Amino acid sequence: MKQLILKDIDDLIIGSLGIVAFISFFVGGVVTIQTALNIDNPLIPKYLVGFATRQSIILEFAPTFMSIIMAGKVGSFITSSIGTMRVTEQIDALEVMGINSLNYLVFPKFISMMLYPFVISIAMFLGILGGMAACVYGGFSTLEDYIVGIQNDFETFHVVYAFIKTFVFAFVLATIPSFHGFYMKGGALEVGKASTTSFVWTSVVIIILNYFLTQMLLS
């Protein structure tokens, strides 16, 4: 069991870090540029660029949109690997040996996704860092202004809210794709279809939960 968990951590968490780092850094940069370009009123202080970037990254971009991307990466990986085990009768082989295959396959994924908040922290950090790089490099404000901005009006509860969402999404990312893989029927073609359906459902559920959690926690 320990081995399975380690393997899943490697596949699901470690394996996602590269793409998460890449996307966060550049999207962070773009968010900053867009914000800076939209603030053309000279009365608005420059440090607001840093402030706005921090807010959008911590509140929405890192937890929610990263999770949609992960529904594509991690979700379809889970569906296709469990689905392949179903169509090649590996799940039957487990059952013959008296193993509760659903538990055996889903539990390690569930445990490894408990590390998902770690991925999202990295996305937050690199997103803000990417914003800083773009801001200074593009000359939208000074480094000092940006740093003042990202420290401005900091509310701890916003981070708590972001991580509550992250935990809920981690649960969604581990379970919905697993069930799509586990209960699929058919052959290799259906594995592909199941991955697509699972991506759609996982994203829809994440978006809807995001709406209700935000309504509940922030208003």
Add this chain to the structure above:
Amino acid sequence: MIEVNNLHKSFGDVEVLKGISTSFDKGKTNLIIGQSGSGKTVFLKCLLGLFEYEEGTISYDGKIFSQLTEDEKRNIRAEIGMVFQGSALFDSMTIAENVMFPLQMFTKQSKSEMEDRVDFVLKRVNLPEAHNKMPSEASGGMQKRVAIARAIVNNPKYLFCDEPNSGLDPKTAIVIDNLIQEITDEYQITTVINSHDMNSVMEIGEKIVFLRHGLKAWEGSNKTIFKTDNEVVTDFVYSSNLFKKVRKMYIEENE
């Protein structure tokens, strides 16, 4: 010995097995034959305990499975080896880990005892050096051997094989058939094999059960199957031109 009595199995409204009674002998290769879709795999999965059935009983050496406690069922499962149609090796594990898996699940042997046993069965299936390969690196024939090794590693009393030589070239297919028969005889296993392959029928059909539309249409052995005048059986047997010609020659010679 396995005895099956009046087995019924449906999926929704579709009745796939419509009351099958038969028995499979110890130390023999018992074949279930029939066309694709005749219910062979479903029948085997009922024997394995993977499918629930609505009616009928299956008994393993006199013990009726559905009447056993969970612990007793587990004990029977520990005595079952299964070779799936596509081998069903766990593709995230090496070949040696695949073969060791049932030992880890069912026994409390030490690591070195398990390793010795894995060495032994991999040698027995003629793969003495495949331990550290991944299943994806092995050919279809090798994968079947590994699947057989995994199925017999825990000294099963019952061995089930779903079309063990489908997807293999004719030569490898015969090697696999013979391997299964040798092992069956050597360890006096009750072996049940699904097949639609006439070569297997002739080579290892010590007992043959013919399924058609979810019913047992005929029962016999490779000695009697060519003599029967049961039309559905001859239809199946002589669906291949080769056998038609052999039969014609046989009749001409005997006139």
